[in-house]
Amino acid sequence: MxxxxxxxxxxxxxxxxxxxxxxxxxxxxxxxxxxxxxxxxxxxxxxxxxxxxxxxxxxxxxxxxxxxxxxxxxxxxxxxxxxxxxxxxxxxxxxxxxxxxxxxxxxxxxxxxxxxxxxxxxxxxxxxxxxxxxxxxxxxxxxxxxxxxxxxxxxxxxxxxxxxxxxxxxxxxxxxxxxxxxxxxxxxxxxxxxxxxxxxxxxxxxxxxxxxxxxxxxxxxxxxxxxxxxxxxxxxxxxxxxxxxxxxxxxxxxxxxxxxxxxxxxxxxxxxxxxxxxxxxxxxxxxxxxxxxxxxxxxxxxxxxxxxxxxxxxxxPGLAEAQPASPAASEHVFDGDSLPMEFQWLRTPEHERIFRLGDGALTLIGRESIGSWFEQALVARRQEHHVYEAETEVAFGPETYQQGAGLTTYYNRHKFHALVVTDEPGEGRALRVLSCPGDWPDAALTQFPDLARLAPGPVRLRVEIDRAVQRFSWAQGDGDWQRIGPDLDASVISDEGGRGEHGSFTGAFVGMLAYDTSGRAREARFTRFAYRPR
Structure with missing residues (x-):
């Protein structure tokens, strides 16, 4: 069948x-x-x-x-x-x-x-x-x-x-x-x-x-x-x-x-x-x-x-005896010279300006902000299941709060949630949850007050989606996963979110992002990405 x-x-x-x-x-x-x-x-x-x-x-x-x-x-x-x-x-x-x-x-x-x-x-x-x-x-x-x-x-x-x-x-x-x-x-x-x-x-x-x-x-x-x-x-x-x-x-x-x-x-x-x-x-x-x-x-x-x-x-009824494949996890280490087929990026044919592969990593080059219609460093894959988790690891050394890199669930410029490594004045390198929860037409950005101060070294980031509920967590080294931010409304990341039916026509993605609105093109190294249906 x-x-x-x-x-x-x-x-x-x-x-x-x-x-x-x-x-x-x-x-x-x-x-x-x-x-x-x-x-x-x-x-x-x-x-x-x-x-x-x-x-x-x-x-x-x-x-x-x-x-x-x-x-x-x-x-x-x-x-x-x-x-x-x-x-x-x-x-x-x-x-x-x-x-x-x-x-x-x-x-x-x-x-x-x-x-x-x-x-x-x-x-x-x-x-x-x-x-x-x-x-x-x-x-x-x-x-x-x-x-x-x-x-x-x-x-x-x-x-x-x-x-x-x-x-x-x-x-x-x-x-x-x-x-x-x-x-x-x-x-x-x-x-x-x-x-x-x-x-x-x-x-x-x-x-x-x-x-x-x-x-x-x-x-x-x-x-x-x-x-x-x-x-x-x-x-x-x-x-x-x-x-x-x-x-x-x-x-x-x-x-x-x-x-x-x-x-x-x-x-x-x-x-x-x-x-x-x-x-x-x-x-x-x-x-x-x-x-x-x-x-x-x-x-x-x-x-x-x-x-x-x-x-x-x-x-x-189908043409022959064949069984659909069961939902399978997808895990990548970026040790090749081409992007795995399931990933895409936004708008530009000049992908070398927003990412490159080599030296064991997918390197995103921070360009314009999340939601830019021109040059946005976001590499992501489709959400294919109502319940899943995604995980990545990033090495990123921001020098200003205008630089950020991390993990996002993304629909468009006014429908996303993101967990980013950034530099917080007076705090240093830290994690912060950003969200644009379907606000239309203002695309207002919500910046949650929870901060996680980071030790030197790469950071592991994870998002869990259980139908309409989304949660972020993080870890470093051999440490345990720690929750950050509140439960988020995953229904925002949908066709019906924001301006509603007939207002947008794509679907939810999950992936890796970097931005640098200072114009210094700060780079972030992502060494792996996993997507696991649950």
């Missing part, structure tokens, strides 16, 4: 692609670098991260991109003996306008050097490329209407102005008529179009209802690629909006694939909400994850979930 989610932690907007007996899923990475995660599987049960293709400045430079901007909704396909990747680099989130620039890159192998991109247009976000059987290629995208009431954290239907279709080729770019092929259903916020062809029909799947709890996969079809498109008799292929108690929520935005023997699967993004610290509310610290469902074709020529209804299942 396949157990959902198949890609736990922040892995939204899954584009699904089959090449022979190999399956690939590309997911959004937003402001995290390198851009786009691509996982591979042969059985739909076990998935391995194999590539992050947008890994140089010529393909992606997000310095200055606001939180939750950057790479939205990639679309991966295979045609003409090569992979094609469509992606959007969003430069603005708040306000009526969206600056969403769309590109295409290509590569013969999934993990090779991807081509310099073709710029396509900026009409909207979440585009895809459809390769028709006659060899023509079609660019499909939503159209953003800045005149509609769809600003900031509360998008409205009027800003999502239908799905556009136009022919595209590598030599000519976009050409021919632009056709608005489908306005969507009454659920609105119609985006993320994907086309496929079957039995003389063109089928269009889209995401609707926003990225929160009203999310859905909707479907339409037409005999001609330009329409007119008729809507699925159920309007939606899947949604969890009518069942708030279902363990899988926020269901939407995925893509259709057939296996070589004709079995049918559809990916979707999903969330697994848990109660807040006071036992009420619901939040998704793991962000939007990737799930998969098995589908069937009805006698009416429409696609339906195999189990009936609109709710995706937690367990789905």
């Amino acid at each position: 396949i157990r959902n989610p198949i890609l736990p932690g922040f892995n939204p907007d899954p584009s699904f692609c089959r090449v022979g007996e190999d399956y690939y899923i590309a997911t959004s990475t937003f402001e995290w670098y390198p851009g786009v995660q691509i996982h591979h599987s042969r059985d739909l049960v076990t998935w391995t991260l194999v590539a992050r293709p947008l890994n140089r400045a010529g393909l992606l430079d997000m310095r200055g991109n606001p939180d939750s901007c950057g790479v939205w909704a990639p679309s991966l396909s295979h045609a003409d003996g090569r992979f094609w990747l469509v992606y959007t680099d969003v430069k603005r989130l708040d306000g009526a306008f969206k600056d969403a620039h769309n590109y295409i890159t290509t590569c013969e192998t999934i993990d090779g050097r991807w081509s310099d991109p073709w710029y396509v247009n900026s009409s909207g976000f979440d585009p895809s490329l459809f390769h028709d059987t006659d060899g023509r290629k079609w660019f499909v995208n939503m159209q953003w209407n800045h005149r509609g009431n769809g600003t900031g954290g509360n998008p409205a239907h009027a800003s999502f102005d239908g799905i556009l279709l136009q022919e595209w080729s590598p030599n000519r770019g976009l050409s021919g008529e632009i056709t608005n092929i489908w306005p969507g259903t009454d659920r609105g916020l119609t985006e993320a179009p994907h086309l496929f062809r079957r039995d003389g029909w063109y089928y269009l799947t889209t995401a609707e209802g926003g990225t929160g709890y009203d999310h859905a996969v909707s479907m339409a079809r037409a005999r001609d690629i330009r329409g007119a498109y008729e809507t699925h008799p159920n309007l939606h292929l899947m949604t969890a909006s009518n069942d708030p108690d279902h363990p899988i929520q926020r269901t939407g935005h995925g893509q259709y694939v057939e296996t070589p023997d004709g079995q049918v699967y559809h990916t979707f993004l999903m969330g697994r909400p848990i109660p807040g610290a006071d036992g009420t509310g619901r939040f998704c610290p793991l962000g939007r994850e990737t799930g998969i469902e098995r589908c069937v074709w009805g006698e009416d020529g429409w696609l339906y979930l195999e189990g009936g209804g609109l709710l995706p299942r937690e367990e789905v």
Whole structure:
């Protein structure tokens, strides 16, 4: 059986692609670098991260991109003996306008050097490329209407102005008529179009209802690629909006694939909400994850979930006898010359300015403050479990309170908790807990009064997450672990934290950070990092 989610932690907007007996899923990475995660599987049960293709400045430079901007909704396909990747680099989130620039890159192998991109247009976000059987290629995208009431954290239907279709080729770019092929259903916020062809029909799947709890996969079809498109008799292929108690929520935005023997699967993004610290509310610290469902074709020529209804299942029949891997600890000593695959950093293609590997350590170079949109020395990995602990060891000699390095749980500039080694006036080298507990729009910084004065030498730092509760502790040498700071609200580090639903779109990370707002680029040496599900 396949157990959902198949890609736990922040892995939204899954584009699904089959090449022979190999399956690939590309997911959004937003402001995290390198851009786009691509996982591979042969059985739909076990998935391995194999590539992050947008890994140089010529393909992606997000310095200055606001939180939750950057790479939205990639679309991966295979045609003409090569992979094609469509992606959007969003430069603005708040306000009526969206600056969403769309590109295409290509590569013969999934993990090779991807081509310099073709710029396509900026009409909207979440585009895809459809390769028709006659060899023509079609660019499909939503159209953003800045005149509609769809600003900031509360998008409205009027800003999502239908799905556009136009022919595209590598030599000519976009050409021919632009056709608005489908306005969507009454659920609105119609985006993320994907086309496929079957039995003389063109089928269009889209995401609707926003990225929160009203999310859905909707479907339409037409005999001609330009329409007119008729809507699925159920309007939606899947949604969890009518069942708030279902363990899988926020269901939407995925893509259709057939296996070589004709079995049918559809990916979707999903969330697994848990109660807040006071036992009420619901939040998704793991962000939007990737799930998969098995589908069937009805006698009416429409696609339906195999189990009936609109709710995706937690367990789905797979292709072969294979067991999902049990949660495993991940432990690294930084004795190599490359960053372990699970780690990413923020925005910049010039990673050598914020970190380097060698001499038995990951050295972070203190640059701008926590939450900078330009040059922030933060190397982190996704939270993939509701209960876990993470641990690191750092050698750092601050000379001023403007310098800090340590361990953080991080969502964005106004949603993080951090335990940092710094220099406290009159105290010397010490540990302090910093927190930005979802304050919006001021991003106010909380500095807890608890201090731990440090002896010379490296410091071990640990964070423990138990659903909505977070605790920091520290140790030196062979000493025992000691708590520092209060119990912290881990629900802040989630999509729903701060400004709430539709306000941010990534997920919780845990990792190592350094900053030096004095401009002296003080360095911190991290020798190991461990992440352990509990």
